[in-house]
Amino acid sequence: MINISTKKILGARLAPIVGALILAGCSTLAPDYSRSEIDIVNSLDNSSEVQSQGLSNQYANQVPWKSFIQDSRLTQIIELALNSNRSLRQTLADVESARATYRIQKADLYPKIDVGLSGNRSKATSSEITTSYQAQAGLTNYEIDLFGKTRSLNTVQMEAYLASEEAAKAAQISLIGEIANAWLTLAADKNQLSLAKETAVNAGKAMAITNKRLQLGVDSRIDVASAETIYHSASSDIANFTTQVAQDLNALQLLVGEPIPDDLLPQDLPNSESLLSDVPAGLSSSVLLQRPDVLAAEHTLKSANANIGVARAAFFPSLSLTATGGLASNVLADIFSGGASSIWTLAPSLTLPIFDGGANDANLAYSEAQQTKYLAAYEYAIQSAFSEVADALARRATIQDQLNAEQALVTAASRSYDLSIARYEGGVDSFQNALEAQRIMYQAKQSLILTKQADLNNRITLYRVLGGGLAQQDSNAVGG
Structure with a gap:
């Protein structure tokens, strides 16, 4: 085992080399990144319809979802889903994979130093036996980042990791919205089922009255048949909504990923005030730019931008270095006591691309095309965000x-x-x-249930498309 003093000697000899390597180079060949400007983003700022709704200027992405959703039953179900939803687990695993990949790439920025202790004992023709020992530390084939290739690769993986992290936030926001909408669908269909049962009961009473009046000769069989139509229509709706309620529950449990306690399920549609807080719109363009899916697209664009630096660096020479420093002695004890002699090697190598059949040119062209592709994808993500917000606000108005x-x-x-x-x-x-009055009343009540559901769904959609309370969530450290 090498003692502390020997480690200090080896470290002192290698420190200048390592320091020079880390400081080598001062920039990369990647294009300077500037955020794309799209005029359409600001067109919501002065919307008269939005102002008429009394929406505040606070950003929705600053409101945690637990503050937005007021019903404790729904918040508990969402918490279950965030822990148990299998699709979300896959997305979070992708984030961890991207983070690990970034850490692997980041390690290439630094020399990999190994320490070894070896001994050799041999006999020459003169029958003299010689013994030698060596303790050394060194690095092998470390590429000095003269033109920023390694740093550009590091940026590529870092931005890919950040993109996956934002994609995970977008998936969480989407899941919260899906859970809330599925819960509301179950509640609305339970309301429709209750209404159908109530209508069937009233239609049954009307049938009894018309049958009695038929026996008395007051009503005709046409009246009896008419009374039966509304009854059988309601009975059909009972069967339909019974199926719908069962399917709604199945869909909700699939989203959650585990069985849901009965006491967390809705019995009817709650009013908007008891379920959701008011949606703060915050119509600045920064709302759209801070949406997780837009940020993910931007990080992907930055990754593609850094890839151009990698492709450009391939045209320039690469310098790699093998260097070792250590101690040697014929007596093992001398190494530990400091009595050994010094040994070192320094072997730089320079490689310059001369002819590659156009591979470097093609690789650069590919990287530039990918950057153009992801720029268009980023701009489309912003346009899609604008469209979603505009649609939600139009419905809200x-x-x-x-x-x-x-x-x-x-x-x-x-x-x-x-x-x-x-x-x-x-x-x-x-x-x-x-009979006509009963039909109109039944249809009006059905329509009112659907509109109440649409109102609640619209509030949830507006909260989601404006950032959903996770865009400002602190990210894990990307290092280490």
Whole structure:
């Protein structure tokens, strides 16, 4: 074993070499990166429809999802999904793989130094036996990064890792939105099922009345048949929504990745105030630029940009170095006591590409084409983000008017139905008017349920497309 003093001697001899190698080179050949500017991003800033909704200037990506979602049942289900969803696990594993790949590439920035102790004992023709010992530390074939090739490769992997990390955030935001929408779909279909059962009960009562009046000679068989139509229609809806509820539960459990306790499932659609907080829009262009999927596209672009530096560096000479320093002695003890003589080797080698059949030119052309491709992908990601936000805001601007109108329609249709039934039972009006009023009321209530669901889905969608509360989440350190 080499003692501490010997290690210091070896370290002192190699330190100047290692320091020079680390400081070699001052720049890379990659193009300077500048963020792409797209005018379309700012066109939402002065939207009158948005301002009329009273949205604040706070950014949605600054609001944690647990603060946005108010219902404790839904937050618990989302927490289960974030821990158990298999698709998300795959994405997070990809992030760890990218991080490990980056660390492997980063290690090439530094010399790899090995320490060894060897001994040799031999006998010559003179029958004299000689013994020698050596302790040495050194590096082998370390490429000095004169033109930034290794640093560009390091940047390529670092940006790929950061892109995967942002993609994982985007996947988490998407999963939160999918869970919330699946939970709301289950709640809405349970409401539809309850409405169908209620309508079937009322239709059954109407059937009983018309059958009795038929026996008394007041109503005709047409009235009885008409009463049966609404009853059988509601019965069909009961069967349909019973299936839908079961399928909704299956879909929700698949997203979560494990069985869901019954007490966390909704029984009906909650109102928007008890389920979700108001969505802060924050209509600055930075909202779109900080979306995880947009950031992922930008990191991928930066990775492609760094690849151009790698391709350019291939045209220039590469300098590699093998160097060792150590101690030698005929007596092993002299190495440990400091009485040995010094030994060293220094073997630089320079390689200059002369003829490669156009491989370097083709590789550079490929890297530049990839950079152009990912620039277009980045700009498209921004345009897609703008389109999604614009669509969500357009729906947000009119959904409350639709809710108010449909709530008024349900109120009017219910009053019309009550009056029509009363007039029918009093012999003032025909059953056909009562039947039509019941159909209108049933359809109006169905439509109101769907619109309430659409309102809640729109709030969730707007929160998601504006960043979803994870864009500012601290990243793990990329080093080490």
